[in-house]
Amino acid sequence: MTDVQQALSITYFAAGDSGGWHVLDMAAVHGPGLPPVAAMAINDGDPIDGARWTLRGTVSHLRYIGAADRDALDARSPPLGRPEASNAAMIAIRKSAKWWRLAHDERHAILQRSAHLAIGMEHLPAIARQLYHARDLGEPFDFITWFEFAPRDEMGFSEMLAMLRASEEWGYVEREVDIRLERAD
Amino acid sequence: MTDVQQALSITYFAAGDSGGWHVLDMAAVHGPGLPPVAAMAINDGDPIDGARWTLRGTVSHLRYIGAADRDALDARSPPLGRPEASNAAMIAIRKSAKWWRLAHDERHAILQRSAHLAIGMEHLPAIARQLYHARDLGEPFDFITWFEFAPRDEMGFSEMLAMLRASEEWGYVEREVDIRLERAD
Numbered sequence: 217m218t219d220v221q222q223a224l225s226i227t228y229f230a231a232g233d234s235g236g237w238h239v240l241d242m243a244a245v246h247g248p249g250l251p252p253v254a255a256m257a258i259n260d261g262d263p264i265d266g267a268r269w270t271l272r273g274t275v276s277h278l279r280y281i282g283a284a285d286r287d288a289l290d291a292r293s294p295p296l297g298r299p300e301a302s303n304a305a306m307i308a309i310r311k312s313a314k315w316w317r318l319a320h321d322e323r324h325a326i327l328q329r330s331a332h333l334a335i336g337m338e339h340l341p342a343i344a345r346q347l348y349h350a351r352d353l354g355e356p357f358d359f360i361t362w363f364e365f366a367p368r369d370e371m372g373f374s375e376m377l378a379m380l381r382a383s384e385e386w387g388y389v390e391r392e393v394d395i396r397l398e399r400a401d
Numbered sequence: 402m403t404d405v406q407q408a409l410s411i412t413y414f415a416a417g418d419s420g421g422w423h424v425l426d427m428a429a430v431h432g433p434g435l436p437p438v439a440a441m442a443i444n445d446g447d448p449i450d451g452a453r454w455t456l457r458g459t460v461s462h463l464r465y466i467g468a469a470d471r472d473a474l475d476a477r478s479p480p481l482g483r484p485e486a487s488n489a490a491m492i493a494i495r496k497s498a499k500w501w502r503l504a505h506d507e508r509h510a511i512l513q514r515s516a517h518l519a520i521g522m523e524h525l526p527a528i529a530r531q532l533y534h535a536r537d538l539g540e541p542f543d544f545i546t547w548f549e550f551a552p553r554d555e556m557g558f559s560e561m562l563a564m565l566r567a568s569e570e571w572g573y574v575e576r577e578v579d580i581r582l583e584r585a586d
Contacts, residue, residue, distance in 0.1 A: 224539050274537050279464070282506035321467035352459050352537035354409050 224274045227348055230257045230267035237304055237397040247391035273348025273360045280324050285333055292340040301364035306395040308357040315388035330383035339376045342369040409459045412533055415442045415452035422489055422582040432576035458533025458545045465509050470518055477525040486549035491580040493542040500573035515568035524561045527554040
């Protein structure tokens with residue numbers, strides 16, 4: 217393709233035998249899982265050779281969050297890569313065709329009734345979070361969310377996940393894979 | 402990539418010497434244009450060999466439109482491929498980094514003040530329209546919109562474009578290419 221000045225870079229999650237993160241556990245929460253691997257490498261902008269499987273996503277822009285909530289989130293959100301945040305989780309989900317047929321206001325109302333943002337805010341600044349959009353790339357998942365936290369915050373992280381999974385929003389999740397990792401320093 | 406069951410198919414707009422549409426005119430409305438070509442082929446799901454350049458997009462889901470407007474649009478929107486709609490236009494745009502840094506409510510308010518939906522609705526059912534999202538694919542444009550209309554409706558189409566281009570929303574458009582085509586039957 218000529219004239220390609222890429223607006224957004226693609227992040228590659230390459231799973232295999234080696235990488236910056238050791239895989240501790242992999243669970244298929246809804247629908248089929250992913251083939252087991254020992255490690256994951258993450259790279260912005262270029263694929264990684266030799267992976268057993270690779271998922272892709274892009275940081276993209278905000279889809280539902282308003283200006284006031286964006287500013288509150290920005291003020292409280294820690295960056296990825298904190299030295300004490302040696303644990304990570306990668307949650308890959310796909311929502312149903314029914315979800316994607318809803319209009320924007322219908323999806324927004326479900327997210328608000330599900331308190332998605334409020335549940336996440338309660339766990340800031342302990343848990344760092346980066347959302348990657350994958351649906352428009354034609355990936356098997358719609359979203360990949362990468363979380364980083366210190367070992368002492370893993371219980372809080374699991375509580376947060378349990379609240380989200382019990383919400384109305386999660387009724388539209390038809391596939392979910394939960395991968396827990398530890399920095400391979 | 403293993404386990405790829407693509408959720409969305411990618412549409413390829415392959416520009417070159419041949420294809421289902423003859424290119425009548427190409428204009429760079431904002432920013433750099435695209436290399437001139439004689440024809441365009443459109444294919445859902447697979448790239449086309451031998452193109453001079455190719456743009457890609459995906460139909461994706463509604464980003465701003467509420468349920469009531471969606472239903473009104475659905476009721477009035479004609480399909481692509483009507484026999485009398487022998488003319489087409491492909492408008493490829495990229496919006497600025499400033500646009501994409503806005504929160505969802507800020508972008509929605511600008512679209513409403515710009516009457517984007519109302520301007521488009523006035524020209525239904527004469528003008529068929531399909532929006533393709535390209536930004537998350539890392540393409541040089543954020544959106545490709547494909548329009549089909551009968552020759553008698555070209556003036557109305559041009560009026561619609563002029564109204565959109567005069568709107569607040571278009572202040573965020575930093576690149577726009579306008580290609581006019583005719584069915585190559």
